[in-house]
Amino acid sequence: MDLDAVRTFVTAAEAGQFQEAATELAVTQQAVSKRIAALERTLGVRLFTRTPRGAELTIDGQAFLPHARELLRVAERAVESVRIGSRPLRVDVLSSRGAASGLLRGFHRAHPEVELDVVMLFGIDTAIAAIRSGAIDASFRAVTVPGRPLPDDVESARVLDEPLQLLTGPGHVLAGARSVPMAGLAGHRIWMPGIVPGTEWAAYYDDLVAEFGLTIEATGPNFGADALLDTVADTPALATFMGGNTRLVWPTDHGLRRIPVTDPMPVYPHSLLWQRGNPHPALATLRTHLADTATAPNAPGTWTPDWTNPH
Numbered sequence: 001m002d003l004d005a006v007r008t009f010v011t012a013a014e015a016g017q018f019q020e021a022a023t024e025l026a027v028t029q030q031a032v033s034k035r036i037a038a039l040e041r042t043l044g045v046r047l048f049t050r051t052p053r054g055a056e057l058t059i060d061g062q063a064f065l066p067h068a069r070e071l072l073r074v075a076e077r078a079v080e081s082v083r084i085g086s087r088p089l090r091v092d093v094l095s096s097r098g099a100a101s102g103l104l105r106g107f108h109r110a111h112p113e114v115e116l117d118v119v120m121l122f123g124i125d126t127a128i129a130a131i132r133s134g135a136i137d138a139s140f141r142a143v144t145v146p147g148r149p150l151p152d153d154v155e156s157a158r159v160l161d162e163p164l165q166l167l168t169g170p171g172h173v174l175a176g177a178r179s180v181p182m183a184g185l186a187g188h189r190i191w192m193p194g195i196v197p198g199t200e201w202a203a204y205y206d207d208l209v210a211e212f213g214l215t216i217e218a219t220g221p222n223f224g225a226d227a228l229l230d231t232v233a234d235t236p237a238l239a240t241f242m243g244g245n246t247r248l249v250w251p252t253d254h255g256l257r258r259i260p261v262t263d264p265m266p267v268y269p270h271s272l273l274w275q276r277g278n279p280h281p282a283l284a285t286l287r288t289h290l291a292d293t294a295t296a297p298n299a300p301g302t303w304t305p306d307w308t309n310p311h
Contacts, residue, residue, distance in 0.1 A: 003075055005039040006068050008032055009047060013065050017054035088117040089282040092127050092139035095120060097225065099162045099245035099270055100140030107289050114282045124200045128154055131275050137283050142200040142308055143271040153276050158297045159290040161267035161304070163244040163260065166190075167229075170255030171236030181263035182212045182303075189215055191231070191238045193222040201268075205241075207305035208266060216241075229254060243268055264303040 012021035012032060022029040040047050047061035057065065093100040101118075108116060119136060121127045127139040131154055143156045150156060166185070168175045174188070195202050195218040209216050222228075225248055232238050233254035242248070242258065250256055272290055274283055298304065 001042060001071070002035070002038065003071070005035040005042075006071050008035040009039055009061075010065065010068050010072060012036065012048070012055060013057055013061065013068075016056070020054075087280075088115040089138075089280055089286065090117040090119060090136045091286070092119050092121045092130065092136050094122075094140060097247050099160055099243050099268075102245055102247065103140065103160060103270070103290065103293075106293065107286055110289055111282075111285055114285060123196075123198070124148075127273065131273060134275075137278055137280050138272055138274040138286065140270050141273055142204055142269050143273065144307060145198075145200050145203045150273070154273055155276050156271045156273045157287065157291065157294075158269055158271050159294045160245070160270040161295050161297055161299065161302060162270060163302075164241045164266045164268060165244050166239050166259040166261055167232060167242045168239045168257045168259065169233040169236060170257070172239055172257070173236070174239065174259060175255075175257045177259055179260040179262050182261060182266070183263065185261070186213050187215070189217060189238055191217050191219075191228075191240050193218055193220050193228065204268060204305060204308070207307075208303075211303070211305075226250075229256065232256065262301075264301050267299075267302045267304055269297065269304050269308040 008021065008025060008027075011024055012018055015021045015024065018032045018036075019029050022032045025032070036047060043060075043064065045060040045064075046058050047064060048055040049058055091104055093104055095101065104116070104118065108114070121130060121136070121139065124141050124145060125148075127136070127141055128151065130136040131139060132151065140159075141156075143158075144150050166174065166180055174180055174184070192205065195205055195216070205216055208214060228240060229248065229250045232240055233250070233256055244258075244260075272287065274287070
């Protein structure tokens with residue numbers, strides 16, 4: 001159904017004259033008559049009768065009028081739903097407990113007027129595809145997986161270098177240390193069942209192992225953070241890595257220890273990814289906020305793989 005014809009019908013019905021409707025719509029009276037006639041042919045009924053006083057609705061016209069008004073309201077809502085800036089900014093943070101989620105919460109506190117839609121996608125390829133399709137506006141990721149550069153239409157900016165910490169139970173030999181050098185981790189079992197081959201975090205830990213001769217085990221099913229914490233707390237021989245900005249809560253009787261790693265300090269690089277030309281105004285606001293709060297990348301005494309360098 002032609003919405004211009006429906007709009008013309010509603011305007012003529014409210015005005016009571018085709019000439020007044022034409023003036024309001026900034027078209028000719030002939031154009032109004034043609035639109036009404038076309039709508040009548042589509043519906044198979046007469047909508048108006050001409051009288052000396054103008055145009056009056058027929059019984060069918062009276063029945064159609066409230067539905068016509070609703071059609072126009074629905075059409076306006078449909079347009080409004082995709083109008084630039086009217087929909088929420090849709091951002092992928094990978095997980096609710098990680099550093100990226102904290103960055104987005106900080107943005108929300110600073111800009112409560114920006115409506116957000118937070119999603120959690122798995123893997124950088126999935127996130128990039130969602131960015132390019134318009135399903136999301138931005139994603140927090142490490143950039144980029146070796147041999148898989150970003151598409152030309154996807155941009156990135158480094159926004160946080162998150163220090164890794166060693167997490168141990170109370171019975172671990174390193175539990176009492178105030179910090180531990182990278183060289184001091186050689187020979188210790190570091191258990192990380194959440195590492196999935198092909199992901200950007202798997203590429204990061206592969207390079208960490210190769211660079212410092214560590215032993216990282218990704219064996220066993222991944223039952224989530226709570227099960228990981230329970231196991232580390234109860235197993236003196238196991239430790240795990242955890243981001244310094246990761247927010248986790250565990251029972252006080254677990255006695256878990258978060259120990260800084262030094263010489264060098266391994267940091268996990270978080271970048272914001274978005275599609276070049278994305279017009280959502282809140283995306284620019286997010287980028288500016290993150291640029292103002294970003295940590296300087298590659299600080300002295302830190303380590304990241306070469307492929308995560310800013311670009």
